[in-house]
Amino acid sequence: MHTLSLLLILHLLKPGVYESCSLVVSPAGLVVKYGAPASANCTSDTVTSMGWEPSLGESPLFGTEVKELTWRVDSLTDWNIKPQCFEISEVGGQCARVLKVTVYKLPDRVSIRYVNHSGPVVEGHQYSLHCFVQNTAPIEHLRVTFFKVSTNGERTVLYTQPLNNDIHQLNNDMRQPVNESYSLQFSPTSVDDGAQWFCSAMLDLGPEGPRPPAVMESDRLNTTVHFAPEFSCSAKLEVRAGEGLTCDVRGNPLPSVTWLRDGQILTPPTHLSREDAGNYTLMALNRIGRANHTVEVEVLHGRVARGASCQAAGSATVAVLLHQLIHWLY
Ligand SMILES: *[C@@H]1O[C@H](CO)[C@@H](O)[C@H](O)[C@H]1NC(C)=O
Ligand SMILES: *[C@@H]1O[C@H](CO)[C@@H](O)[C@H](O)[C@H]1NC(C)=O
């Protein structure tokens, strides 16, 4: 059979019209990396005339009196290819089977950044983080996830973009590589200061695709969050005579702190005596905001054993520890 009549036959092909179509395409579907080789077999119950279309070769891929015909390509570079195996029966009529081919390409690059913003972010404000995935196909199989890496190294998933099958499958052009951007609206809090963000793009092509699915991550985006002062010391401090007074305050930029006692500004005493007991007010200020904190200071003296020589310095945790230790010793 020569090319012209073959083309005429192809023109008449209507899959499914042939009642007893015994053709089996194996595998039924292919997931192929762009540029990679691919092949599939078409088999029939009986000796018959069958062909593949498109053949992708110089001559038509056709066999007379065969039971099997292999479709093969060394380098698949057609995003929209839909190979069909067809049979021409002596009794009249044709049947065809379509080989479902998914051609994929991993992204060239995955990157994360703010849109319409640069530099530090401010707590409580809204920002738009975008994940850009460059030159990948098919886009409907791409699953984008945003992550946060806390200052302690802990990784949390912030958001996973659902697969968007419905929209893209309608549009045949989407089978070709595209650039796509995914966004996440977020509002940072003070605990996000120093955290990092990144996004990952996973091309999940199902059981016929690479297992595990290929994942590409963006660089990490360092986050500086500007936030108003926050106190973390307790409302009541028990300090031993001779020790200093400290109270932790966080803020970015670093807040200025003013100590007050009975409405008078003072420098916090470094060696407390019994007279220093009382209520202190701390006022902290930075350009994001201000905060006040009142702490009741009790000064302990004399009878504390030498072993309890830890400093009443710093955080609330230390203060609480000291408190418990003193009660235990009495
Ligand atoms: C096609 O058939 C040939 C010979 O029967 C076999 O070697 C080959 O593995 C088959 N290919 C596929 C993709 O099934
Ligand atoms: C960024 O700003 C431009 C111009 O001001 C605006 O057109 C665009 O919608 C903004 N994009 C986002 C994601 O807010």
Ligand SMILES: *[C@@H]1O[C@H](CO)[C@@H](O)[C@H](O)[C@H]1NC(C)=O
């Ligand atoms: C994707 O983005 C890259 C870099 O910005 C650009 O070179 C390329 O042409 C874009 N591709 C498409 C399909 O828009």
Ligand SMILES: *[C@@H]1O[C@H](CO)[C@@H](O)[C@H](O)[C@H]1NC(C)=O
């Ligand atoms: C981000 O922070 C890490 C450490 O926290 C640092 O090593 C890295 O250089 C920073 N990257 C940028 C782009 O500032």
Ligand SMILES: *[C@@H]1O[C@H](CO)[C@@H](O)[C@H](O)[C@H]1NC(C)=O
């Ligand atoms: C400190 O404040 C507390 C609670 O307002 C109050 O009960 C206590 O008497 C005050 N202490 C001094 C020394 O003023």
Ligand SMILES: *[C@@H]1O[C@H](CO)[C@@H](O)[C@H](O)[C@H]1NC(C)=O
């Ligand atoms: C903190 O205390 C000062 C002085 O008493 C007062 O003027 C200011 O309003 C207070 N700020 C807050 C946030 O409570």
